Structure formats: structure tokens, C-alpha cells
Amino acid sequence: MSLRAENLGFQMARRALLxxxxxxxxxxxxxxxxxxxxxxxxxxxxxxxxxxRPTYGRVWxxxxxxxxxxxxxxxxxxxxxxxxxxxxxxISVRQAVALGRTPFLGPLQDWSAQDDAIVAxxxxxxxxxxxxxxxxxxxxxGERQRAHIARALAQQPRILLLDExxxxxxxxxxxxxxxxxxxxxxxxxIALHDLNQALSCDRLAVIDGGRLIALDTPEKVLSVEQLxxxxxxxxxxxxxxxxxxxxxxxxxxx
Amino acid sequence: xxxxxxLRLRRYRVPGWWWTAPAVLLVALLAGAAxxxxxxxxxxxxxxxxxxxxxxxxxxxxxEGGIIWSYRLSRAVVAACCGAGLALSGMVLQALLRNPxxxxxxxxxxxxxxxxxxxxxxxxLGGGVISLSAGAMMGAxxxxxxxxxxxxxxxxxxxxxxxxxxxxxxxxxxxxxxxxFNALTAxxxxxxxxxxxxxxxxxWLMGNLSGVxxxxxxxxxxxxxxxxxxxxxxxxxxxxxxxxxxxxxxxxINVRRVQxxxxxxxxxxxxxxxxxxxxxxxxxxxxxxxxxxxxxSGHTRLVPATALAGAVFMIAADVVSRILVxxxxxxxxxxxxxIGAPAFALVLIRGGRV
Numbered sequence: 001m002s003l004r005a006e007n008l009g010f011q012m013a014r015r016a017l018l019x020x021x022x023x024x025x026x027x028x029x030x031x032x033x034x035x036x037x038x039x040x041x042x043x044x045x046x047x048x049x050x051x052x053r054p055t056y057g058r059v060w061x062x063x064x065x066x067x068x069x070x071x072x073x074x075x076x077x078x079x080x081x082x083x084x085x086x087x088x089x090x091i092s093v094r095q096a097v098a099l100g101r102t103p104f105l106g107p108l109q110d111w112s113a114q115d116d117a118i119v120a121x122x123x124x125x126x127x128x129x130x131x132x133x134x135x136x137x138x139x140x141x142g143e144r145q146r147a148h149i150a151r152a153l154a155q156q157p158r159i160l161l162l163d164e165x166x167x168x169x170x171x172x173x174x175x176x177x178x179x180x181x182x183x184x185x186x187x188x189x190i191a192l193h194d195l196n197q198a199l200s201c202d203r204l205a206v207i208d209g210g211r212l213i214a215l216d217t218p219e220k221v222l223s224v225e226q227l228x229x230x231x232x233x234x235x236x237x238x239x240x241x242x243x244x245x246x247x248x249x250x251x252x253x254x
Numbered sequence: 255x256x257x258x259x260x261l262r263l264r265r266y267r268v269p270g271w272w273w274t275a276p277a278v279l280l281v282a283l284l285a286g287a288a289x290x291x292x293x294x295x296x297x298x299x300x301x302x303x304x305x306x307x308x309x310x311x312x313x314x315x316x317x318e319g320g321i322i323w324s325y326r327l328s329r330a331v332v333a334a335c336c337g338a339g340l341a342l343s344g345m346v347l348q349a350l351l352r353n354p355x356x357x358x359x360x361x362x363x364x365x366x367x368x369x370x371x372x373x374x375x376x377x378x379l380g381g382g383v384i385s386l387s388a389g390a391m392m393g394a395x396x397x398x399x400x401x402x403x404x405x406x407x408x409x410x411x412x413x414x415x416x417x418x419x420x421x422x423x424x425x426x427x428x429x430x431x432x433x434x435f436n437a438l439t440a441x442x443x444x445x446x447x448x449x450x451x452x453x454x455x456x457x458w459l460m461g462n463l464s465g466v467x468x469x470x471x472x473x474x475x476x477x478x479x480x481x482x483x484x485x486x487x488x489x490x491x492x493x494x495x496x497x498x499x500x501x502x503x504x505x506x507i508n509v510r511r512v513q514x515x516x517x518x519x520x521x522x523x524x525x526x527x528x529x530x531x532x533x534x535x536x537x538x539x540x541x542x543x544x545x546x547x548x549x550x551s552g553h554t555r556l557v558p559a560t561a562l563a564g565a566v567f568m569i570a571a572d573v574v575s576r577i578l579v580x581x582x583x584x585x586x587x588x589x590x591x592x593i594g595a596p597a598f599a600l601v602l603i604r605g606g607r608v
Contacts, residue, residue, distance in 0.1 A: 046500075049504055050503075051500055051503050051504060070508070071503060071506050071507060071508045071509075072506035072507075072508075073506075074506070075504060075505050075506030076506065078504075079504065080504040082500055082501065082504070085497040085498055085500070085501045086497065086498075087496045087497050087498075088352065088354065089496045089546070089551040090546065090547075090550070090551055091496060091550070091551050091552075095550075095551070095552065096496070096497075099493060099494055099496065099497070099505060100505065102490055102491075102493070102494045102505040102506055102507065103505055103506030105490055107486075107487045107488070107489075107490070155505065
């Protein structure tokens with residue numbers, strides 16, 4: 001199992017949103033994407049998911065060029081939780097999560113007990129079994145995000161792509177989502193805004209101006225120089241006096 | 255058939271109550287044939303059907319038999335087909351474009367049909383060789399093709415529509431196309447129609463089942479059946495659009511192909527219906543919403559429910575349009591809105607499941 005971007009570029013309305021990105025996602029790792037607003041994190045995730053066609057370059061999935069693969073086949077391997085996916089339909093949480101079975105069901109195939117079990121398992125993993133029959137519109141932001149992740153897990157993906165899943169959530173729900181993602185035994189690529197949260201990833205890719213400018217362990221990538229150049233802030237890496245975990249402290253550059 | 259497909263086919267089980275849908279439809283058709291200015295007993299209708307379809311030889315009054323077979327039954331069948339086809343078209347467009355205001359005429363189809371009809375009826379296009387229906391059909395398809403071409407050009411161009419989501423582009427192009435064709439229709443009527451012709455065209459535009467014969471059913475019935483089949487085949491794809499096109503794509507739906515096939519299909523179905531009976535409003539907009547409230551948003555149930563409700567609703571509206579004012583047939587579009595609006599208000603206020 002492997003996912004690899006080769007010289008990947010994307011343009012929209014003649015503006016380059018992503019330029020010449022080479023990146024290999026390692027099996028079972030959690031790869032964080034960090035970068036300022038508009039740097040190209042979401043674009044990279046969409047290209048990796050095969051949702052957009054690259055303007056140039058390729059995405060390789062298990063050694064195959066993704067452009068030649070049917071959507072259905074990609075969706076059986078890669079699931080994506082995008083930002084701000086909402087619905088006007090009046091559906092229950094369980095129905096929303098059940099949509100994750102779409103790539104496995106054909107027009108002549110009926111929903112099976114196995115599908116039921118997979119959906120129930122996905123709901124349990126995000127701790128939403130008790131909310132399964134609730135209507136989607138009655139959910140809070142954090143619950144919706146967890147339901148989205150459950151929907152992605154119902155696809156039984158080997159690779160999960162998450163676009164800023166902690167956006168607009170309070171701190172308790174942010175930590176809960178991150179904990180949930182960390183415990184998944186699959187490959188995860190996650191775009192994150194909070195650099196302290198990014199510290200817990202296995203590796204970090206820094207994207208700026210559509211280019212991949214660093215790819216390494218969090219401690220190496222989030223160096224004082226890198227943070228000054230990319231994010232325009234002054235940072236210090238501290239240690240929690242109790243547990244010794246690294247914590248970043250930021251100040252405006254003067 | 256390979257073993258795998260056979261296995262999959264066996265796994266698709268039809269719910270045990272499936273027969274209620276055709277049963278309800280049959281009762282509605284019989285009622286549509288029985289009710290009218292001269293009420294006809296249901297057993298007479300069954301006898302006529304048996305005579306015609308099964309070669310039976312019951313004694314039936316010839317005039318009654320003629321009314322039932324050539325007039326009322328054909329009319330009820332076409333009404334059912336139009337109701338089902340229009341309701342399904344609205345359902346598909348609402349789901350794909352994620353716009354609750356989407357209806358079958360969104361893409362300029364009724365406007366194009368009226369232009370085509372007016373060109374034939376008023377401007378004398380085709381010199382009497384082309385029928386009104388054929389003109390309407392050509393107008394509808396021309397308008398749809400123009401709207402789709404405009405939407406594609408807008409999305410890929412560098413103008414104001416660049417980068418617009420496909421759903422938004424279709425809706426805006428539909429507004430442009432509808433306005434253009436409505437203006438053309440008005441222009442032709444203003445230039446060359448007599449008052450009598452203008453009145454006739456207006457009646458036709460509001461929907462009219464009066465001239466419907468079995469020949470119309472020969473086109474409307476396959477169109478309606480095709481609509482049901484295509485919608486059922488794509489029911490999971492329609493479900494997957496609940497969270498938008500991107501989300502559908504990430505769940506394995508080939509968004510461009512599904513959108514292309516479904517939109518072209520419902521446009522053709524709508525064009526067939528409009529060319530037979532005029533632009534009957536309200537059914538395509540409201541029946542799918544009402545059914546969502548009643549059976550939920552899952553298309554496995556929504557597709558049959560919408561088709562059935564559309565068919566029954568249209569048969570009922572036709573009956574009412576025939577008997578409401580003695581000696582006069584009202585345009586069915588007036589009735590669909592008169593019954594539909596309060597019914598929909600009731601569903602909005604009282605309806606409910608998840």
C-alpha cells in the first residue's frame with residue numbers, strides 16, 4: 001500500500017495553486033500538512049484523493065496512476081473528510097454514515113447485514129452509537145465532524161485524508177477528534193492549523209505558496225527559522241514541566 | 255451471467271409490500287376513468303378493458319365504451335405518466351443540484367417547448383407538416399442543449415462564471431435560457447397571433463390533457479418507465495449527493511458521468527411530457543418534497559414513492575379539472591397548484607419523520 005505524489009501541480013483560472021510537489025505517504029503513518037491559509041493544503045489533499053485532476057504530474061496509488069483508476073476503486077482505498085460538507089437533506093446520523101458503503105454497493109445489490117455491522121462499528125469507533133438515530137441537523141459541530149469521520153471509516157479505507165477536522169470546534173472536541181485519529185490503525189494525512197497539535201504527527205509537510213518546502217519529523221520541521229520564514233511568527237519550543245511534552249510558544253515578529 | 259453477478263442479483267430483495275404501488279396506481283386509473291360528467295360504473299370500465307386488452311366479449315354500451323377507452327383511460331394513463339415523469343425529474347434535479355427550488359423546467363425546457371409550439375401554431379413553421387407536439391419537443395430539446403452549452407462555456411471560460419460550481423452554472427444558464435425563449439414566445443405571439451390563438455397558446459402552456467389520445471401514451475409511457483428505471487438504477491449515487499458533489503466523488507461516484515446521464519435523461523423525459531400536455535407546473539417541484547417528508551430522503555424508497563405520488567396526484571388533478579366547473583375543462587396546471595399548494599403547506603406544517 002502506498003500513496004505517492006510525483007511532480008504534482010494544479011492550476012485554476014490560470015493561477016498555480018500547487019507546484020511541483022513530490023511526496024510519499026508511508027504506510028500506517030500520520031502525516032500532517034501545515035502551512036498558512038491559502039498555501040495549498042486543501043488542494044494537495046484533493047489531488048491525493050483523486051477529486052481533482054492534476055494539471056501536471058501524477059498521483060500513484062499502489063504503483064498505479066490514479067488517473068486511470070475508476071472512482072469507485074479509489075474510494076475503496078481512500079476516504080476523505082473535507083471541510084464544510086453539510087446537507088439540506090433530512091437524514092439521520094446512521095443514514096449519513098451508511099453513505100460510506102456506497103463504493104461497495106452496486107445497483108443490483110441490496111444492503112446486507114455485513115454493511116449494518118460495518119456502520120455500527122464505525123459509529124462505535126467515534127463514540128456516536130447513542131446518537132445514531134438523531135437527525136443530522138440536531139448535531140453540534142463536533143458531533144457532525146465525528147459523524148463525517150465515521151462515514152469515512154465506513155468506507156473501510158486504508159488511507160484517510162482529513163482537511164482541518166478540528167476547525168470551529170472547542171478545545172475539548174478538538175482533542176477528542178485528534179485522539180480518535182491518532183488511534184486509527186490506518187494511514188492518515190491530516191491538514192492542521194494548530195501547530196501544537198501538529199507536533200503529535202509522525203511527520204509533517206510544510207506547504208507554502210503551493211510548494212512543499214519541508215518534510216520531516218515535527219521537531220525538525222517546526223524549527224524557529226522555519227516558523228519565522230513560513231508563518232511569519234517568532235516561536236520558542238518549550239517543554240511541559242510535568243510531562244516533558246514539547247509546546248510551541250508564539251510571538252509576533254517585530 | 256457469471257456466478258458473481260448471479261449472487262449479487264439474488265441479494266437484491268424486493269420488499270414484501272411492493273405490490274401496493276401498482277395496486278394504488280390501478281385504482282387511481284380506474285377512478286380517473288370512472289369519474290366525469292357522466293359517471294360510469296367501475297365494472298363497466300373493467301369490462302371495456304377486458305374487451306380491448308384480453309379479447310373478451312362483454313356487452314357494453316358503445317358510447318360509454320368509446321368514452322372510456324378513447325377518451326378517459328388514455329387521458330388517465332398519460333396523466334399518470336406525466337405526473338410520474340415530472341415528479342421524478344424534479345426529484346433528480348433537486349438532489350443533484352442540491353437546490354430545493356429546482357423543478358423540471360429549470361433548464362429552459364418549458365420555455366423552449368412554448369417557443370417551438372408557437373412557431374408551429376402561430377408562425378406556421380413547417381407548413382402544417384409538423385405537429386404542435388413535435389414543434390414543442392424540438393423547442394424543448396433546443397433550449398436544453400443551449401442551456402447546457404452555456405453552462406459548460408461559463409464554467410470553462412474566463413468570464414464571470416469561471417470557477418462556478420457546476421450546479422450553480424446550470425441554474426444560472428437555465429435562467430438565461432428560459433428568459434430568452436420566453437421572450438421569443440412573447441415576441442412571436444405579439445407579432446402574429448390573433449387574440450383567439452394567443453388564448454389557445456396560453457391554455458396549452460398551463461397544461462392541457464384534452465387532446466390526449468393513445469398515440470400520446472405510446473411516447474409518454476416508455477418515457478415514464480425509463481425515468482423510473484434510470485432513477486432506481488442510480489439511487490445510491492443520488493443518495494451520495496446529500497453532502498455535495500465532492501463528497502459523492504470521494505465515495506466513489508463518477509460525478510460527471512452520473513450528472514450527465516441523469517440530467518440528460520430527465521430533460522428528455524420532461525421534453526416528452528411537455529410536448530404532449532404543455533407545461534404543467536407544481537408537480538415536479540412539490541411532489542418530491544412532500545415525499546421526502548413522508549418516506550425520508552433515501553432514494554431506494556423515495557424513487558417509487560415519488561413516481562407513484564406524482565402519477566396519482568396528476569390523475570386526481572385531471573379529474574378535478576374536468577368536474578369542478580360544469581361544462582368546462584380547466585387547465586390542469588391551475589388545479590395542480592390549487593390542490594398542491596395547500597396540500598404542501600399541510601405537509602410542511604404537520605409532516606414528519608427524521
